[in-house]
Amino acid sequence: MDKQVLIAFGLTLFAGISTGIGSSIAFFAKRTNTYFLSVSLGFSAGVMTYVSFVELMPNAVNALSSIHGDKTGTIYATVAFFCGILIIMFIDKFVPKKENPHEIRKVEDMGNINVANSMADKSGLVRVGLVTALIIAIHNFPEGMVTFIATMKDIKIAIPIAIAIAIHNIPEGISVSVPVYYATGNRRKAFWLSFLSGMAEPLGALVGYLLIAPFLTDTVLGVIFGMIAGIMVFISFDELLPAAEEYGQHHSAIYGLVAGMAVMAASLIILT
Numbered sequence: 078m079d080k081q082v083l084i085a086f087g088l089t090l091f092a093g094i095s096t097g098i099g100s101s102i103a104f105f106a107k108r109t110n111t112y113f114l115s116v117s118l119g120f121s122a123g124v125m126t127y128v129s130f131v132e133l134m135p136n137a138v139n140a141l142s143s144i145h146g147d148k149t150g151t152i153y154a155t156v157a158f159f160c161g162i163l164i165i166m167f168i169d170k171f172v173p174k175k176e177n178p179h180e181i182r183k184v185e186d187m188g189n190i191n192v193a194n195s196m197a198d199k200s201g202l203v204r205v206g207l208v209t210a211l212i213i214a215i216h217n218f219p220e221g222m223v224t225f226i227a228t229m230k231d232i233k234i235a236i237p238i239a240i241a242i243a244i245h246n247i248p249e250g251i252s253v254s255v256p257v258y259y260a261t262g263n264r265r266k267a268f269w270l271s272f273l274s275g276m277a278e279p280l281g282a283l284v285g286y287l288l289i290a291p292f293l294t295d296t297v298l299g300v301i302f303g304m305i306a307g308i309m310v311f312i313s314f315d316e317l318l319p320a321a322e323e324y325g326q327h328h329s330a331i332y333g334l335v336a337g338m339a340v341m342a343a344s345l346i347i348l349t
Contacts, residue, residue, distance in 0.1 A: 082286065085228035088239040089221045089282035095243035096217070096275025099250020100268045116333035117244045118321035122313040123337020124241035129306035129313075132234050132345065133227075134158065137306065140299030154303040161307025168215060169315065214277035217246070221281025222289070223305045229290060230298060237341050238309075245317060246275060 137157060142150030220242050228235035254271045289301070321330035 092242040093275040093278030095246035096250040097272035099247040100254040100271040119330040119333025120337035121241040121244040122317035123334040125309040127338040127341040133306040137303035157303025158307040161304030214274040217277040218281040221278035222285040225282035225285040
């Protein structure tokens, strides 16, 4: 296994572990730092949006145009972009709202736990916790593939993507831990279920390595980069920015968004 593959797995593991960091914050912090989360989520959205339109989509168009011609290549890249959006929309479409890990929850909610006494009610709550952990794992799986494939192509794109996904996973860990704790009343179980759901990211990387990496032709890369761009833009607009707004004020979210774009732009210039 060469060095670049190891780096790709390392970055994906780093992004996945951040879900566990969010879980730890939920258990040990007394209050949610809503301003920090708002700016951080906006920052992550800025990084993802900028890299999608400035790096990933141009790379997709160039790769496909070199084989299929400018017009056809652009059409293929555009279709791949919207296919990526449809994939992540499809995942979210079938997630019940009350069990959606992207519903905003705060550390303070941990003090409002009321575990059911009856076995029937407790069983139902456990189901909610397990479903929540499963849902976040399903969301993290394509993110792992995104980070891995991006690293295999260009590490200067992959590092900021991994950081953005890691930032996005921290409040996600809080959002998973709180309902799982509601379900079980057990902090340890809530932490481990949340942590393991984050490990779906390196699992996604492994699938990318086994199924996609051996076939990384220009056409496959172009399609994948287009889809990754669509997935990240949808995540930014559907999850990150609304969460940033809900955790904080409008301007703090926008300041984070602009800062993320600026840092992404500067890093691309420096690494070019």
